[in-house]
Amino acid sequence: MLMNKVFFVLCYGLVSASFAQADSLSISLGRTTGDPVPDRHEYASTLENRMFPGKEMDGTHVEASYLIKSKPIGRFSSAWILGLGHVTADVETSYQGGTLKLERSTTFIQAGFQIQHTALIPHLHLGAELVMMKGIAGQVTLRSPVGRTQYEEGTNLLEPNHPYLGGRATYPVMPRLSIDAMVRFYRFSGPGLFIGATYDISNL
């Protein structure tokens, strides 16, 4: 329930962000290992994985975010983050009969806060962000040569995940366009590395 409360606070902050300056759209692509969007079964978790002992899920993560930027204070800028993303990952193990494979695809929303310093390193904006993810839909399939089972994930994804901390380096390549490199530290998986692009749009 604590995670729900934190999520509410983030949402309230977003709703009350009446001080928005100029917003941005950001698209990110990264590799994910482990279980960045845990569900309540934890079948894909590195810690609880009894079907694939010693292995973890590996896949790709793509997301689009809307950044509601605040007025800069000195060299610091900040933004609320609202995002929608999708993770596809799988884990497999081979045996003499073939391959046992677990595939998972999950759609999630995320919300958080970002702060950046624009002058620590010339031409590079360095910052940190605290973001909370929440799965909203997905599908998981377990298959082997003798058959498969499939499940549509829904209610088991509804628990908000613990927030993750991320670091972001932004390099402006054009007046309104920048490229990003990010590292994120999830609770149930290893660090995730991401690249992305951000485009500044007028305040809508």
Add this chain to the structure above:
Amino acid sequence: MISRIYSGSILALAIATSLATSLPTSRRAFNVGLYQVKSDCPNAQTEGRMTINFHTDSPTGREEQYMLSNGTLFGFPSNTLISGRVRDSDKGEETTSSDDARECRAILWETGADSGLFACYRGEELECTIHLQKI
């Protein structure tokens, strides 16, 4: 304007999902009945039918035992299937059938499962798989 719409949507979704997460959870197990079975276990029947019958509750109420009509024919190490909540939390529920030599594990996603895929391990090594589909 668009940011307000986004924010409102997120808040509404948060409320709806928070309400949904307060719903009670149940133990997960196979439904009793007749199943079509496929197996690639060594020295086992590759295809056939078997029945899952409810046997007993555990004294702690955390597990249930089911009897398989002829599970050993397909590679199960015994005809006893243990199903239910393995840990105290809602997490990590699974079904196993085991003895000292081979342990078969399945992930059950639903409260009353009609299908499942067992991964049978001998020690740390995956030896074979068994698929059940209710008829």
